[in-house]
Amino acid sequence: MRPPGLILLLALACGPVFAQSYSGPIIDVHLHVGPAAPGAPNPATGKPTTANSDAERERLTLERMRQHGIVLGLVSGSDAAMASMRRAGGDKTIWAGAFLDDGRTPLPPVEVLRKAFTNGELKVMGEIGAQYHGLNPSDVWFEPYLALAEELDIPVGIHTGLAPPGTPYGCCPGFSVDLGNPMRLEPMLKRHPKLRVWLMHAGWPYLQETKAILYMYPQVHADLSVINWIIPRQEFHDYLQALVTAGMGDRLMFGSDQMVWPEAITQAVEGVDSAPFLSPAQKRAIFHDNAARFLRIDR
Secondary structure, X not given: OOOHHHHHHHHHHOOOOOOOOOOOOEEEEEEEOOOOOOXXXXXXXXXXOOOOOHHHHHHHHHHHHHHOOEEEXXXXXXXXXXXXXXXXXXXXXXEEXXXXXXXXXXXXXXXXXXXXXXXXXXXXXXXXXHHHHOOOOOOHHHHHHHHHHHHHOOOEEEXXXXXXXXXXXXXXXXXXXXXXXXXXXXXXXXXXXXXXXXXXXXXXXXHHHHHHHHHHOOOEEEEOOOOOOOOOHHHHHHHHHHHHHOOOOOOEEOOOOOOOOOOHHHHHHHHHHOXXXXXXXXXXXXXXXXXXHHHOOOO
């Protein structure tokens, strides 16, 4: 039997272990609304989605938000679905974003967005899934939208990293892995130094490129959505720890990207909360404070 003093020394030698579960407020910067997919298997668990209708998808998403203390959720999807979510959740809890997805929802014209941002109907620009269309956000097609976002000080969330396996053979033949590299965004960041941009999915698996962009462009943040529940937990923790070790802990934001699986919100929260290397203060920063600062809100 080891004496208590030896146990303490062994614990100290192993470094800090933070087992305290987070219980504060959360901002989710990456949620989706829209049609349900009854029976769709959760990619992480294999179990069918808990939402079997459009109404259930909305209701169960809001229930999970309340369960986990999510005080603000940024949603993207069809205009009708976003409007319904705002009515159900309230404008203080739900912010809608201009959406460019895998082909079903094109970006509205710039002047339509200007009006929507001005009257508060939309709050952010994102998710911008240009990669699904084989498009580079730094190219000329996106320039009018970036100019508008910089002029009106609208945050822009851009899909980076990967997509579901087989995406180029299904919805999106134009999809290219290379277009998910965060380095693709450097030309637009140079042209728009005041633009607030966040890298959705934190650029995974482009770790070094993500660190380089975050280091060089202080206005850029990253969300941890989908990788905090859909990839192996150890792989996510290794990626997250590498970003934190690189000094990016104050630029990382929580997101779930629950898609058609409301239960994935719980999985996403647990993915971050279970990271043994995060202190309570670091969890608070990722779950809430970084996003509050980035979005310029006081909650």
